[in-house]
Amino acid sequence: xxxxxxxxxxxxxxxxxxxxxxxxxxxxxxxxxxxxxxxxxxxxxxxxxxxxxxxxxxxxxxxxxxxxxxxxxxxxxxxxxxxxxxxxxxxxxxxxxxxxxxxxxxxxxxxxxxxxxxxxxxxxxxxxxxxxxxxxxxxxxxxxxxxxxxxxxxxxxxxxxxxxxxxxxxxxxx
Amino acid sequence: xxxxxxxxxxxxxxxxxxxxxxxxxxxxxxxxxxxxxxxxxxxxxxxxxxxxxxxxxxxxxxxxxxxxxxxxxxxxxxxxxxxxxxxxxxxxxxxxxxxxxxxxxxxxxxxxxxxxxxxxxxxxxxxxxxxxxxxxxxxxxxxxxxxxxxxxxxxxxxxxxxxxxxxxxxxxxxxxxxxxxxxxxxxxxxxxxxxxxxxxxxxxxxxxxxxxxxxxxxxxxxxxxxxxxx
Numbered sequence: 001x002x003x004x005x006x007x008x009x010x011x012x013x014x015x016x017x018x019x020x021x022x023x024x025x026x027x028x029x030x031x032x033x034x035x036x037x038x039x040x041x042x043x044x045x046x047x048x049x050x051x052x053x054x055x056x057x058x059x060x061x062x063x064x065x066x067x068x069x070x071x072x073x074x075x076x077x078x079x080x081x082x083x084x085x086x087x088x089x090x091x092x093x094x095x096x097x098x099x100x101x102x103x104x105x106x107x108x109x110x111x112x113x114x115x116x117x118x119x120x121x122x123x124x125x126x127x128x129x130x131x132x133x134x135x136x137x138x139x140x141x142x143x144x145x146x147x148x149x150x151x152x153x154x155x156x157x158x159x160x161x162x163x164x165x166x167x168x169x170x171x172x173x174x
Numbered sequence: 175x176x177x178x179x180x181x182x183x184x185x186x187x188x189x190x191x192x193x194x195x196x197x198x199x200x201x202x203x204x205x206x207x208x209x210x211x212x213x214x215x216x217x218x219x220x221x222x223x224x225x226x227x228x229x230x231x232x233x234x235x236x237x238x239x240x241x242x243x244x245x246x247x248x249x250x251x252x253x254x255x256x257x258x259x260x261x262x263x264x265x266x267x268x269x270x271x272x273x274x275x276x277x278x279x280x281x282x283x284x285x286x287x288x289x290x291x292x293x294x295x296x297x298x299x300x301x302x303x304x305x306x307x308x309x310x311x312x313x314x315x316x317x318x319x320x321x322x323x324x325x326x327x328x329x330x331x332x333x334x335x336x337x338x339x340x341x342x343x344x345x346x347x348x349x350x351x352x353x354x355x356x357x358x359x360x361x362x363x364x365x366x367x368x369x370x371x372x373x374x375x376x377x378x379x380x381x382x383x384x385x386x387x388x389x390x391x392x393x394x395x396x397x398x399x400x401x402x403x404x
Contacts, residue, residue, distance in 0.1 A: 116389060120367060120398035126382035134358060148379060155378040162391075 003035070004043050005082040008075050010054060015056040017072040018044060031143065044069055052078055097154070101161060105169045115162045120153050122158070181206045181370050182227060182338055189222055189393075192398060196222040197233065198393030202372075206337065209371040211381035214390035220374045221342055227372060228261055228340045229253040238360035241337070258287065262336035262369070264360070266346040269327050270315040277302065277311035280330040288336070294333075301329035303365050306314055321352030328360045331365060338369045339364055345380050357383045 001027075009022050010016070016038050026034040044067075047053040052075035059066040071079075097118060104111040126148055133144040161168070187195040196219045204210050212220045225231040227238060229245045240260070245253060260263040263269075270279045280298035286292065302308040305325040312319050316357040318326065324344060331339055344360065347352030361383045364371045375381050389396045 102372060112391075116396060116398060117388070120387070123378060123387055123398075126378060127384075130379075130382040148382070152378050159215060
C-alpha cells in the first residue's frame with residue numbers, strides 16, 4: 001500500500017496533525033499493521049519536500065508531532081491520479097507451491113501429502129479469518145473476505161493439481 | 175483428535191456399490207458440539223460416509239458407534255427412531271413441503287412425534303427467530319428465496335433438538351453471500367444447542383465454519399488436524 005498517497009487522501013478532508021493522521025490511518029487501514037510514528041514523519045517530510053503538503057501551523061512546544069499539515073493543489077492532483085490509475089493485478093506466476101509439488105514428484109516424495117498439508121494450513125487461516133469476520137464490523141468483513149477469496153483460489157488450485165498429479169508426474173519425470 | 179469422549183465414531187468403513195468402491199477403510203469421530211467438515215473431490219465417498227454415519231446406508235464392513243451403541247446391531251425400527259429423535263438433516267435443496275407454511279414445515283418433525291400444534295409451532299418459531307426467518311412464518315416455501323428456504327430447513331433440523339446434525343452441501347444451491355449467512359446462523363445455532371455437525375462440503379469457505387476437517391479421497395479418510403498435531 002502507498003502510505004504517502006493514503007495519508008494525502010486523509011488530508012483532503014482538512015488539515016491534521018501528524019499524530020491525528022496516524023490515528024486516522026490506523027483506525028481505517030492499519031488493523032493488522034499500525035503505522036510507526038517514524039513512518040508518518042518521514043513520509044510527511046517527503047511529501048513536504050515534494051510540495052504535496054504544506055505546514056498549516058505549528059503548536060507551541062515544538063517537536064515534529066506539533067506540526068499541522070494541509071494538502072496542496074499538487075497533492076490533490078496526485079491523489080486523484082493515484083485513485084484513477086488501476087492497480088496492476090498480481091500475475092501469480094511464481095508459485096512456491098508449484099515448485100514444491102514438482103520437486104516432490106522428482107524426488108519420489110508424496111506430492112499428495114504435500115497438497116493435503118497445505119490445504120489444512122490454508123483452512124486453518126481461513127477459520128481464523130472467518131471467526132474474525134463473524135465478530136467484526138463491515139470493514140473487518142471486507143478485509144477478511146478479500147483474504148478469504150484469495151485463499152479459496154489457492155485451495156481450488158490445490159484441488160485441481162491433486163486431480164492432475166499422475167499426469168504431472170508423468171511429464172516431470174519424462 | 176482421539177475418539178475418546180466422541181459421540182459418534184466410525185472405524186474401518188467399507189462400502190461398495192457393485193464393482194464401485196465408495197468407502198475403502200474410512201474412519202471418523204465427532205465430539206458433542208463439534209462441527210466437522212467432510213471434504214473431498216466429487217465421487218470421493220463423502221456423501222456415502224455421511225449416509226453410513228446417519229444409519230441410512232449400512233456399510234459392508236466396519237463399525238459405527240453412536241453414544242456407545244453399535245448402529246449395525248440395531249434393528250431398522252430402532253435406527254429409524256434414532257434418526258427421528260437424535261439426528262437432524264439439512265440437504266442442498268428441495269427439502270421443504272411446498273403445501274405447508276414455513277412455520278408448519280419447521281414444526282413438522284414435532285407434529286410427527288405427537289406434539290400438539292400450538293406447542294410445536296411455538297418451539298418452531300423460537301428456532302425461526304434464531305435463524306432470522308420468523309417473519310416468514312405464514313409464507314409457503316415457493317414464496318421465499320433460496321437462502322431463506324435453507325434457513326427454514328436449518329430451523330426444522332434443529333427443532334427436535336438433535337444431538338447430531340448431518341448437512342450435505344447445505345449451501346450448494348446458494349450464492350456466496352447467502353451461503354455465508356446460512357453457515358453463520360447454522361453453526362451458531364448448532365453450537366448453542368451443543369449439537370455436533372457433520373458438514374459435507376467441497377467449498378473451503380463453508381468448511382472454514384467448522385472446527386476441523388476430514389478429507390476423503392478414494393474412499394479413504396484423513397483427519398488433518400490429528401496428523402498435523404501428531
